[in-house]
Amino acid sequence: MNSKLIAKRKELKRPLVMDGAIGSFLQSSGEFQKSELWSSLFNLTNPELVEEVHKSYVAAGAEIITTNTFRANPIAVKRFDSAIDIQKLVKAGVELAKNAATENVLIAGSNPPAEDSYQSERRVNKYDLEYNHKFHIEKLFEAEVDFVLNETQSHFDEIEIICNFCSGNEIPFVVSLFFTEDLKLLSGEPLKEAVQFVRDFSPLAVSVNCVNSPSFEKLRNDKLIDDITAFYLNCGSGNYNDEFISCGVEPDDYIELIRPIDLLSKIFIGSCCGSNPKHTKRIKEFLENDA
Numbered sequence: 001m002n003s004k005l006i007a008k009r010k011e012l013k014r015p016l017v018m019d020g021a022i023g024s025f026l027q028s029s030g031e032f033q034k035s036e037l038w039s040s041l042f043n044l045t046n047p048e049l050v051e052e053v054h055k056s057y058v059a060a061g062a063e064i065i066t067t068n069t070f071r072a073n074p075i076a077v078k079r080f081d082s083a084i085d086i087q088k089l090v091k092a093g094v095e096l097a098k099n100a101a102t103e104n105v106l107i108a109g110s111n112p113p114a115e116d117s118y119q120s121e122r123r124v125n126k127y128d129l130e131y132n133h134k135f136h137i138e139k140l141f142e143a144e145v146d147f148v149l150n151e152t153q154s155h156f157d158e159i160e161i162i163c164n165f166c167s168g169n170e171i172p173f174v175v176s177l178f179f180t181e182d183l184k185l186l187s188g189e190p191l192k193e194a195v196q197f198v199r200d201f202s203p204l205a206v207s208v209n210c211v212n213s214p215s216f217e218k219l220r221n222d223k224l225i226d227d228i229t230a231f232y233l234n235c236g237s238g239n240y241n242d243e244f245i246s247c248g249v250e251p252d253d254y255i256e257l258i259r260p261i262d263l264l265s266k267i268f269i270g271s272c273c274g275s276n277p278k279h280t281k282r283i284k285e286f287l288e289n290d291a
Helices: 004-012 023-028 047-059 074-080 086-100 126-142 156-168 191-199 213-221 251-258 277-289
Strands: 064-066 106-111 147-153 173-177 205-209 230-233 268-271
Touching: 004 106, 023 047, 047 064, 047 086, 047 277, 064 086, 074 086, 074 126, 086 106, 086 126, 106 126, 126 147, 126 156, 147 156, 147 205, 156 173, 156 191, 173 191, 173 230, 191 205, 213 230, 213 251, 230 251, 251 277, 268 277
Parallel strands: 064 106, 106 147, 147 173, 173 205, 205 230, 230 268
Antiparallel strands: none
């Protein structure tokens, strides 16, 4: 599958630097309260602020910025306010990222889990689940993102829907997995099984995201990190599902966490919840000078 992402990776001869958190970064400024739409509603109500967040990551050295669409998917919108125009919400998120991007910055269209990120049980039926992902991915692709970033995915049924749809429609895609400290998906399957399933669909990358330091160290010790080609880790303090997310892993600590890995085998590296542009800048410096 041809992709700007892979071409840029070959050109740089190192992993690309992806941006960091949007929602928790905005939280730290006191700008919004947690809801079903997380920060995506700001695409319509405070677009200037979203664009400024993107610009701050670009200024810090991000070569990939992620659209503010993590909760712009149909199921989340329906639970919050069914009158919201989802297509408008998604398109606005993509346009704000494009406005902030420079010529050499790629746009990753964020497609989240259909339901809450850390929810183990399934509450929606298969039809709604399929519609949710197919519609959201399609709208991101129509808005001309460079690739679709299916992130924090931890249910095998969703992973299967995403891989089949993106692969079958020649949509450049990445699947980024979330897993527990016992190296399993929230739906119970071993992470190794999920990684192999995704790899069979030839995505641009198989990633992990939002996992904490102990989980990542177990991944590293288990050698499964060799099959992961991208990552962006949780930098928050406390628990994953805390209402307020603050930084618990400083930029230098993040570098020490990832330093033992063969980073030059990866396609992109970023940071997740609790991070900010300082993390992005430090990752860029490390990859350019020390990795």
